[in-house]
Amino acid sequence: MKYYRDLLFVLILDVLSIIWLITPSLSVYPFIIIPYALLTLILPGYSLLAALKPFIYETGILGRGVLTVNLSILVTVLVFIALNNPPLESLFNALAALTIFFALVGFVRRTGQSKEPESSLDKEPESEEPEVIHIEDDPWADLDDEEIAIKVENVSMMFNLSPDKVDNLKEYVIKLLKRQLFFQEFWALKDISFTVKKGEKLGIMGLNGAGKSTLLKLISGVMKPTIGNITVNGGVVPLLELGGGFDSNYTGRENIFLRGALLGYTKEFMEDKYDEIVEFSELEEFIDVPVKNYSSGMVSRLGFSISTILHPQILILDEVLSVGDAKFQEKSMKRMKSFLSKDVTVILVSHSASQIKKLCSRAIWLEKGKMVMMGDAEEVADTFMEKVLSEHDQ
Amino acid sequence: MVLKNILHHRFFENFLKYRYLLTELVKRDIKVRYRRSVLGIFWSFLEPLLFMIVLTIIFSTLFSRSIENYPVFLLSGRLVFMYFSQSTNGAMRSIKMNSPILKKLYVPKYIYTIALTLSALVTFLLSLIVLVMVMLATGAPFTPYIALFIVPTVLLTVFNIGVGLILATINVFFRDMEHLYGVFLTLLMYSSAIFFPPDVIPVDFQWILTWNPVYAMISLTRDLFLYGQMFDTFTLIFATISAIASLVIGLVLFYKYQDKFILHV
Structure with missing residues (x-):
């Protein structure tokens, strides 16, 4: 099913950009046109990409991100130039033709190949309701x-437990x-x-x-x-399971203050409680070591100490x-x-x-x-x- | 009475309660950004400086006729744009980035988003030092108007917070937003007249500049630092309206969807 999506997407984008290109009088309404124009300026680039996708991925030369950004910019710049230089307009047209050509080639190639498995949406049989004791x-x-x-x-x-979440x-x-x-x-x-x-x-x-x-x-x-x-x-002070939610690049000390802040306490209050927390967690030696180097036991000790000493x-x-x-x-x-x-x-x-x-x-x-x-x-x-x-x- | 009600709204009360968290998050973002690099915070000075030197070498002869002081022209535009792109890019990722803690603890979620904007603000303010240094080096005139730089800074910050909230909300539901926005930022950079004079753009497309809020912010900054004159009234009004509009849209959108974030991050 994937190629249908891509093709549909390309078509929508192309239609949008064509509408923008052939209606110069719209620029009278700058308020509407600015977001619209900026968006449609990205679209040609994006649509070219979407069309080339099957083609380029198979060669595996370029990564996804690099391609998207560079090509989108390239096409956008071309649009700008083509709008001002009549001779270049033909180049732009050629490019558009090429886009459609690649889209079609990709479409044909894809049709021959993969078939996506039908996603089963059958509902599981309703399990019986537990009895109230x-x-x-x-x-x-x-x-x-x-x-x-x-x-x-x-x-x-x-x-929502939809199997393919969008x-x-x-x-x-x-x-x-x-x-x-x-x-x-x-x-x-x-x-x-x-x-x-x-x-x-x-x-x-x-x-x-x-x-x-x-x-x-x-x-x-x-x-x-x-x-x-x-x-x-x-x-409410939740005690997180196994000390989850610490910043692993932060040291124990920094994490104590960060957690205190997350729980809505003030700085003064945390400075007050700091020694008690460290003492209870028995982490004096390691308090200035990043939490990513802690053992899981140490992390949970820290979590337990913070949550219980703050007198929630x-x-x-x-x-x-x-x-x-x-x-x-x-x-x-x-x-x-x-x-x-x-x-x-x-x-x-x-x-x-x-x-x-x-x-x-x-x-x-x-x-x-x-x-x-x-x-x-x-x-x-x-x-x-x-x-x-x-x-x-x- | 109405004002009192507004001030007692959850938004402001939370803001007071969590202001320590806000400073902690801003601190963390800055620390994490510079912890790994040898040069540390000096990167925020060095990077725009190097950028300016390279572009000045390339472009200054090309544009010397229409721009008096190319280094200051370039740097003022570039710094404002960097602040915008850095803060909105960060804010866009803020909810996703903090999802582990978001799933465990209740904290007003906009705090994460605003923290990213404010940390970019700190970098922006620091990099203004570079601008002043370059002004001294190039013998640019210092006028009393420079003291007004607080106006574009506040407007831009409000604008950035609004855009950040909008992007953060969209990014939770559609993760390809990050790629799209990257492309959009590049486009925006070219349509904000950062390294070329605004009159390079053909008359038919001048409206792109006129109605571009980021360019409005840049031109307010240039009025002060480069031309040493009072703001252009139209630009000031347009910048104010777009800042407030972006904040209102951002807050409404964010508040409408924030309860659903947890189900999607």
Whole structure:
């Protein structure tokens, strides 16, 4: 199918540039014409390229970028010259003829060769909906808004899982013309509602692909839900998995300040906390080394230290308590427990039932984007482990 | 009342909250750009200087009749254009470049885009030193009007932020924008009369210069540094309108699509 696209593209571009060339009176309206003219001046170059594509790629002499830029400029300059010098106009015409010739040759050659496999758009058979086990009534329904940290109301999240996602202008125009813009819906979360009180510790359990990370991203504000509402009172500090999101060319010290800035803290505050962070992460010797030279354990120690020492109001932990060596794990567990007594709201995602039981009071169990159980952490964790083990036995 | 509402808008409150982040990001961009090179920040002096010397050798005899001080003419145009191209090019990539952190942390996304523009501004201000040096070396007259250079600088910065926001938004959805824009910049350079006098362009095509916002900025700068005179009124008005229009379009477009960025980066 590819050659059709290219040819269509060339034709559209050629038509556009011809329209521009044969309507000199349009220059009366400079406001409209400037963006239009500048665009169409690029188009001849681009169209020549598109036409030559099959031809030139096969020879493999020139790289893609070099070719695009140089040829586009060349053609544009030629257009300028041709417009002012009548003798050169014939040269330009010859070039245009050549363009069409190459387009046709390329078209013919392509027709003989490749055939693109038909993309299968068959929908996967609808998997059965997971059964709801038990969802307790909202215990904080009567509380004032001020006492609530997070309120999630009927939240659903949809993604477009189209097999060939269009991410460039050329394909978009072509697919739009051919009415081929497909969308395949995938609901990562379906109608989730819950409330978290200030200072509460909530656990989220579920197998891979249950929608846990999506839920966390929604709470931290990185994504907006397709349907529903999320209200968050207070600053959210997400603890990124394995210290992701550091600038690898930056040293540990620079990264601490950058992360602090990203979380919205001031410079003075960060200078205040800096020593404590370095001390807890045990990275004193390496703090002026670029993070790209850190081991993965060191990176996650740094991430953990920054996020927990900044005294967040709401802390989001995504599978992070297995960070570092045994000694650091114990230290981080201790640190987490110190949050238990404090007024920090914690949302913990974990596969480990024991961690959830130790650190959380309530828990949610997600399955295929649906909430199947919500209630006392012990109960949820036990039922979850039972289910996982029984499925494993089968 | 309306003004108060506008000032309390999320945009401005966020701006205050994240101004430390903005400085950190600007610092990072400059550091990263010069960390690898031996000459460091001196590149921003040396590069325009070398460019100017080469082009002066080639073109000064050709254009000496119509341009009094070719080095200053060339450099003032070139510096303004470099600021525009550097900042918009950077801003265009800003969202894609920061996508790893964008996926993890909530930060107003325009901060990333504006940071790139501002880091280019720092380079631009530094390179103005080169311009002053060249003016001294060529014995160009210094007039009090030079103090007004803040006007084109602010206009250009506003214009660049707007264009940067527009490009960043488009680039998230269409990744071939980067290639197209590279070509567009080359075209723009030739239609901004940077190294040739504006009257070289035929009368029929003079409108390209008249309605080119980048050329308007260049000609404002030249009024001050080269001709030592007050701005041309029409050019000033046109530059102001295009700066404000670009900022408004940029902000509206960016705000309309920013929630979808995360699904495409």
